[in-house]
Amino acid sequence: MQKPVQPEPHAVQHKDDSFLQGVKDCLPTLLGYLSIGFAAGVVEKTAGLSIAEIILISTLLYAGSAQFIAAGMIAAGNAGAGIILTILLVNLRHLLLSAALSPFFRHLSPLKNMLVGALLTDETFGVAIQQSAKRQAIDEKWMHGLNVTAYLNWILANIAGAYLGQWIASPEALGLDFALPAMFIGLLVLTIASRSKYKLDIIVALIAALVAVGASMLWSASIGVILATIIASTLGMVIEKWK
């Protein structure tokens, strides 16, 4: 019983698929994570969170923009339900990242896919999508190497920011308070640049900006984000269908 010789994708790509290779492929993103995580730690500290609370939020929430928003809203004395609803909306984009990655993890059980998705971020998604261009499936071990490296780096950066934040009298003087809007500007531009439908994306962005500002002045910042997202996404869908 001789089977025809077929190249086994896993055997061929074994070297590329290891946990360690995932760690290595994460390295280019570490500095970016480090600076934003550090800024997050400083902002969380100045928002009045304790070191233990900062470790908790970076370990459990593990989401850059959401942590900045949570810190800001906690400092401003917002109600818990409003904070959680805002973060749900801000992090709803993970649905799409997770959905886009799912074809490459069909070989895994739902439980293993849960572990892959639990540490999914914009940056690890970006690296993983690049990896997927070369193959049909992404190795679980490689993905964990990528995810865990980014995760540990993030937590350490938050703690470092929290400790050093105590010695920084005014983060504004260092321009650190601008790390968040600048990160959103970067993510917005990078996302638009990666999609090759600039016109529609820019229209959606402008509608969202307009609604966000108007609704925030009328009601509140969290309602502003919610309304802007729903209205701009719906109009984007309609314009796309209509063309």
Next chain:
Amino acid sequence: MEVRPDIFFIILGAALVTFIPRVLPLMLLSRISIPEWGMRWLSHVPIAVMAALVAQELLLEDGRFARLTTNVELIAALPAFWVAVKTRSLLGTVLAGMAALLLLRLIF
């Protein structure tokens, strides 16, 4: 080193509503499929959320429209946008924005 109960529940709730969208499509998408219009709607969400947050950060101050003549954040956003478009680097964008704001605050 203490964790206040109300903060604990905010973090727990925020973590839960973040965890579910992260894992659910990966876990279920091989079984159920999102209709085409749903995917289309979802595809606009990242842009809409980010644009809304940028607009709020740059244009509002304590829930009001920030005065354009004193809005250094808005001016600092221009080099940040420029670096983002030119370099496609998240870190570069953050550093450019912070440096620009630092410089503007020294001048004004």
